[in-house]
Amino acid sequence: MADLGNEVGVLAAKAAGAAAGAGVSLIYLLPKSRREAASCFFTGLCCGLIFGKQAVLWLPGGWR
Incomplete structure (x- = not known):
């Protein structure tokens, strides 16, 4: 668990x-509405908080 x-x-x-x-990811795929933008x-944001540490550890030479 994170x-x-x-x-x-x-x-x-x-x-x-x-x-x-999460903000940068909205630039790559522009949403059609404000509701879709907020949802994305x-x-x-939630995925970044949950999986951010594991992603860094997965990268070569991550936190040692």
Whole structure:
């Protein structure tokens, strides 16, 4: 299970990174409506918070 950390700063940094990634992903595939944009953004935000650490660890030379 993803460890979100007990420190507020760590959680804030993860949330900011996930929000930035979700925002950038909207540029690649422009939504047709505000509702679709909000749905895609929050889905990306949640996935970034949940799977972000595992993705970095999967990359070669990730957090050691």
